[in-house]
Amino acid sequence: MKKFKKLVEYFVEAVLFSSSTITSLTVILIVIFLFREGIGMFNSSPLEQNFVIVVSQKNPVQELNATQIKAIFNQDIVNWSAVGGAKDSIILFTTNDITNYYSEEELGSSLENLPAKLNDFILENPGAIMYISSKSLPPNFAGHKLAVKKIGVADFVFGEQWYPTSEPIPSYGIWPMIIGTLMVTLGALLFAIPLGIATAIFMAEVASMRIRNLLKPIIELLAGIPSVVFGFFGLIIIVPLVQKTFGLVVGETVLAGSIVLGIMALPTIITITEDALRTTPQALKEASLALGATRWQTLVRVVVPYAKSGISTAIILGIGRAIGETMAVLMVTGNSSNIPHSFLVPARTIPATIAAELGEAPYGGLHFKALFALGIVLFIFTIIVNSSVEFIKNRSRRA
Amino acid sequence: MTQKRLIQKIAFISFGLISLMVVGLLFAILGFIAIRGIKVISWEFLTAMPDDGMTKGGIFPAIVGTGCLVLGSMIFAFPIGVLSGIYTHEYLKDSWFKRFIRVMTNNLSGIPSIVFGLFGMALFVNYLEFGDSIIAGSLTLGLLTLPVVIRTTEEALKSVDDTLRMGSYALGATKLQTIRRVVLPVAYPNIITGLILSIGRVSGETAPILFTVAAYFLPKLPGSISDQVMALPYHLYVLATSGTNMEESRPMAYGTAFVLISIILIINTIASLIRRRLHKKVKMN
The missing domain is CATH 1.10.3720.10 (MetI-like)
Known part of the structure; x- marks a missing residue:
């Protein structure tokens, strides 16, 4: 009987102890989950998933950061020499521009000719920069993908612009x-x-x-x-x-x-x-x-x-x-x-x-x-x- | 000498006026809600579904939703909070571990409610795959109030005279017996009051339920704990800022605010009544 009582005391103490750890556990879990979801943004390209920025094979520019890309697509930068390329004016091309260059017949009813047309475009316009879904590119595309600099912690904390849904590149400055x-x-x-x-x-x-x-x-x-x-x-x-x-x-x-x-x-x-x-x-x-x-x-x-x-x-x-x-x-x-x-x-x-x-x-x-x-x-x-x-x-x- | 007195007088009077102003603020807020809200209150408003782009009908599902969330979060937070309070106050000696738990509890209570919302969404909704549901919202709210429950329990236990414990031990009672038969009966009124007050807090929280349970518009009652619900505070937010027809839904917003405030006032009153009654009882015993 006495032993049983002692057992109960131990059991109760164990239950009490485990309840008292819940708050600490929660704080730790909050840290883990915030970082689990939040830290990912510093490891990823700021581009929308499945979208790429491509330029002509001849273009020497390999990497741009988010600010440069934004300036290019806002036409604040109009020449490749401003971002370390050759002296050649920049020709913008986004998904919305497709119909300005090609008629619907040329593209085909279900856009089956689009990859080939994109290939033609980049061959004809060495100064082009295209923001396009990676799925619409042909397998042996005549251009190369531009690397986009990852978002740094400093860009995030000290960035002055917060446009989380803007195209082609969002800004996450807080x-x-x-x-x-x-x-x-x-x-x-x-x-x-x-x-x-x-x-x-x-x-x-x-x-x-x-x-x-x-x-x-x-x-x-x-x-x-x-x-x-x-x-x-x-x-x-x-x-x-x-x-x-x-x-x-x-x-x-x-x-x-x-x-x-x-x-x-x-x-x-x-x-x-x-x-x-x-x-x-x-x-x-x-x-x-x-x-x-x-x-x-x-x-x-x-x-x-x-x-x-x-x-x-x-x-x-x-x-x-x-x-x-x-x-x-x-x-x-x-x-x-x-x-x-x-x-x-x-x-x-x-x-x-x-x-x-x-x-x-x-x-x-x-x-x-x-x-x-x-x-x-x-x-x-x-x-x-x-x-x-x-x-x-x-x-x-x-x- | 007279100048000193004059300074004192001026200072004290201005402090009094400032206090009066603070009180005035509270009554301004309450009065504003009460005067405009009470006109909207009717049996239909309390028991009907919202209708016509939330400009007509009632707020019944939001009342039920808030009830579910309060119940759910308390089922979780009451036992854990009280047990945890008992452990830290009655069992733990002053050590690094006790300080650690105390600091962690303080930290938890300082975390903004929107962070709880993020956490609840990440853990309960997405990771544990509860989805937007009563259970996810209740657990999030429960964790949010846990520090409050723990603290009130500890305060209540602290107010129990140590001689009572000593007396019990001297009679050969074990620790558990002492806590159950001597300490808890004395601390019980204060614990209960604390718990009721935390109900008031839970029923008004919006940020933690935004992404864990709250539905923008859902004119039916929940069938299980994995359903979404509407909730009073979120419903007020929706009506005040993003209703489809803001002018028309304004009266509904006043009514909702009035119901929310009334619930909290009632809860506060019940808490103080219980405190008074139980105190008397304990004293008589």
Whole structure:
């Protein structure tokens, strides 16, 4: 009987232990799956699957990067000498141009003559560059494939253009979103930190117990409102307000996002700051008051300095909340993929981009992978936030 | 001296006004939704299928969908979260392992909900081939709330006086007996409240369900856990931003927001009522 009891104790402990590992396991799995899907974009050609860029056999150019290809197809570069080739003007040829050169009869009813025609074209036009499905090329094609430089991490992080579906070559530069995310977050904090800390001080140090007990559930309720409701409120009230106040064409701006996010970050900042202020030992406060300091002086010189690390934690967690917020921002910032140069223009953030585009990105394609890579960037942001919190905690524990 | 008092007075009054403003914000949001939403609420709105490009009819499938997701995620997160909280608080001594688990739990709770969405899609929908389904969405939401459940459990256990544990051990009870008969009954009200509050959180989450379960328009009820469902928060998002006829569907959006907010208000109220009642009971015992 005793043995059985012991066995039960062991068994229960094992069950408890395995439950407690789930969170760690999840974090690890999140890392694995984000990288599994996201890292692929740095190993693949930026071209659409089954599409190739070909040039004449005589053309000495072997490899181009995405920017050059884009410039060529936008006709910003019109001569091969600009990309290291011979002095010869570039002739563009894409799938859409086929009918400009050849009639339907020439191509045949089911395009059976297309490969031969493409061959002819490249022979006749040594300066041609073709963006074409690899399936429509003849087996012994008279041109060669251009290698396209893979997307580098730096191109991804610092690239200023995000056109994930543009032809012939998409751009995956997330710099505008990094700036957008940081600006929206910064704006939110400028708004939430003073309001949040003032409210926390009021609750912890000024208000009577009764008022505090009234405020506490209200703040909790504010924390409980779903982000999509904040977004809806922002869309109907704050966006038009911003538009009218500043006489803008569109109200969906960084500012609107900042205001909504600021409201959403308030409960986090208020609750944690208030808890931190409350940890100040009563003896310290009383000593200060006994020395003739006013309550205000005690607050500024004793309570706030004592709670400094707690207040920093509150601010950092507020940042964390703001950086990762998705739905509300998606609904009020306008989602323009340009780099925002002021608070009164539309912008988009990293989470909003993922939410807006993942549904349309074909599974396993480059766009899909790019959105997971965005997830990695977001994940790194939050790890930085969490580590700073741990760092502050450890430092204050030692002090 | 008088100047000092004046500064104090000005500072305290302005802090009070700022707090009032924060409270005002909450009531502005709630009031805005309530005033415009309550007009839309009718028996039909709550129990009918959406109709006519989501400009008419009701939101019944979204209510049922959110119910399914809450239930599914809680079946997963409640036991694991509570057990995990008990283990870290009652069993683990202060060691690197405990700190590791705590840091990992904190990290998990700091991860943005959209990353959970990506993860849920990659693991449950694609890798485990659940597809867009209630089970995929529930598991994603469950993992999202796990840190909340663990933390509330730990807080609840922390509030149990250590002398109770000592007393139990002194009477020869084992650890498991002590936890079951002494610690849990005392901590139970707080644990339950925490759990109910996390229901509120789950029912409002949108980003994690975008790519794991939520359907844009699906005017029927789910038949099994591998079906897609509509959900209230996502439905509100759709109505507010991408409905086929935005002007006409606006009232439906207000109504949906009102229902969502009401559910969360009700859940919060239930939580505080239970807390109060169970506290009394525990005290009486």
